[in-house]
Amino acid sequence: MARPFLLGLTGSIGMGKSTTAAMFAKAGAAVWDADAAVHRLYAPGGAAVAAVAALAPGAVAGGGVDRTALRAALAGDPGLLARLEAAVHPLVTLDRAEFVAAAAREERAVVVLDIPLLFETGAERQMDATAVVSVPPGIQRARVLARPGMTAAHLDAILARQMPDAEKRRRATWVIDTTTLGAAESAVGRIMAAARARQGVEDA
Numbered sequence: 001m002a003r004p005f006l007l008g009l010t011g012s013i014g015m016g017k018s019t020t021a022a023m024f025a026k027a028g029a030a031v032w033d034a035d036a037a038v039h040r041l042y043a044p045g046g047a048a049v050a051a052v053a054a055l056a057p058g059a060v061a062g063g064g065v066d067r068t069a070l071r072a073a074l075a076g077d078p079g080l081l082a083r084l085e086a087a088v089h090p091l092v093t094l095d096r097a098e099f100v101a102a103a104a105r106e107e108r109a110v111v112v113l114d115i116p117l118l119f120e121t122g123a124e125r126q127m128d129a130t131a132v133v134s135v136p137p138g139i140q141r142a143r144v145l146a147r148p149g150m151t152a153a154h155l156d157a158i159l160a161r162q163m164p165d166a167e168k169r170r171r172a173t174w175v176i177d178t179t180t181l182g183a184a185e186s187a188v189g190r191i192m193a194a195a196r197a198r199q200g201v202e203d204a
Helices: 017-026 034-042 049-055 067-076 080-105 137-145 152-161 165-171 181-198
Strands: 005-010 030-033 110-114 129-134 174-177
Touching (some): 005 017, 005 181, 017 110, 017 181, 030 034, 034 049, 034 080, 034 110, 049 080, 067 080, 080 110, 110 181, 129 181, 174 181
Parallel strands (some): 005 110, 005 129, 030 110, 129 174
16 A cells, blocks of 8 residues: 555644544544654653753653653753754654554555644645644633643643644644534544545545
């Protein structure tokens, strides 16, 4: 089989991206999670540990990256984030490429790449199509504020750093409404059918 159909999946906080990614997996897609990849790279023996140690020695303990210490280092050095991203992003990209190659060997028709900063990093240019999960702002806020320890001020700070939902929806090939599980599942089914058709695979 040729290279799998690559679908970039993204969405702002509280929009239901993780739940939707699980739906894609259930529907037969191979799903790669950018956040999970970073966790693997930061774990003891991970490929990014040496790079982090070189930039922030105090953020490495027990052979892995101490994320709490790393956040403190980032807070104390405004220029550290850019240097850290320059060192770690190529490793994340390599992890993603290896995942896609493995999916191709397994003859998977569709690969979903769950990337929170899909549009912000320009990664959408490497996709065959993109999908954004979305709900009305009121539902988004209610979902996030129900999380333990979350405050309205913290949520506003997070949203200020993220691309507005309206802009993500404008750029996306497909918008997945996650207001209800049923709506999301229906959208996932339609997208999988379209992606499999593009690959010349009859839908299951």
